[in-house]
Structure formats: C-alpha cells, structure tokens
Amino acid sequence: MANKFNIRSKSSGKKKKGIVKLKGVVEKLQKSLLLGKKSYDEGEVPKDVKEGHFAVIAEEEDEMERFVVPLTYLSHPTFLSLLEQAADEYGFDHGGALTIPCRPADLQKILAQEMDKMLARAHVN
Numbered sequence: 001m002a003n004k005f006n007i008r009s010k011s012s013g014k015k016k017k018g019i020v021k022l023k024g025v026v027e028k029l030q031k032s033l034l035l036g037k038k039s040y041d042e043g044e045v046p047k048d049v050k051e052g053h054f055a056v057i058a059e060e061e062d063e064m065e066r067f068v069v070p071l072t073y074l075s076h077p078t079f080l081s082l083l084e085q086a087a088d089e090y091g092f093d094h095g096g097a098l099t100i101p102c103r104p105a106d107l108q109k110i111l112a113q114e115m116d117k118m119l120a121r122a123h124v125n
Contacts (some may be wrong), residue, residue, distance in 0.1 A: 006059060010096075041101040048068055049068050050068075051097045052071050053068050053069060053070050053071065053072060054068070054069055054071065054098065055067070055068050055069070055096070055097035055098070056069055056096075056097055056099070056100050056107075057097045057098070057099045057100065058100050058102045058103065058104040058106070059099055059100070059101065059102075059104075060101060060102055060103045060104075060109075063103055063105075064104065064105050065098055065104035065108075067104075067107060067108075069111065069113065072114075072118070073111070073114060076114050077109070078110050079110060079114070082100045082101070082102050083098075083100070084100060084108070085100075085101045085102075086098060086100050089101050091122075
C-alpha cells in the first residue's frame with residue numbers, strides 16, 4: 001500500500017521492529033555525517049552543503065535530483081521513513097550524497113510541507 005507520496009508503509013505488526021531498525025538507520029546517518037565533517041575540514045564537501053545540512057539524491061525510475069536538506073528534517077516522520085527505505089535499498093556504505101528512493105517531486109513536496117510548518121511555528125512564537 002502506498003501513501004500520498006508513493007512511500008511504502010509498514011504493517012502495524014512490524015512497527016516495533018521498524019522503530020528499532022529506524023534507530024539504526026539514523027545512527028548510521030549520523031556516523032556518516034560525522035565522517036563527512038572530516039571531509040569538510042579537508043575541503044571536499046560541496047560549497048552548497050552548509051553546516052547543519054546534508055545532501056540527498058531523490059531517485060526513482062529514471063528521475064533523479066539532488067537536494068541539500070537541513071538536519072532538522074531528521075525528525076520528520078515521512079523523511080525518516082524514506083531513510084529507512086534508503087538503508088534497505090542502497091545502504092550507507094557509499095561516498096557522496098545519500099540516495100533516497102522517492103520521486104524528486106514527492107521529496108520536494110515533503111520538504112516544502114515541513115518548511116511551511118517550521119515557518120508557521122516561528123511566526124506564532
């Protein structure tokens with residue numbers, strides 16, 4: 001079954017296993033980002049990837065697009081689901097940007113929705 005963003009959902013019986021697996025995915029991503037900091041000190045990170053951000057590539061079928069994403073998106077449930085799928089499909093053992101199994105247009109919508117929420121919270125405060 002797919003949701004609005006063409007992201008495969010897990011059955012409720014696998015929820016606990018999924019949460020444990022997701023923690024592992026986030027830990028691997030954090031480790032990868034820390035290793036990326038060393039590369040940053042050596043000047044190897046692209047200039048558009050500013051501190052507090054990471055690069056991802058949204059790829060599905062023949063569509064591919066690179067995005068620079070703030071670290072705050074690591075708490076977004078839909079984005080975390082994409083990271084779990086990325087771990088299943090691609091792993092984290094490659095250099096460069098993290099590949100996300102999602103149409104670029106769908107990732108753009110996810111990022112825009114979260115940005116709208118963050119701006120609304122900032123406006124209220």
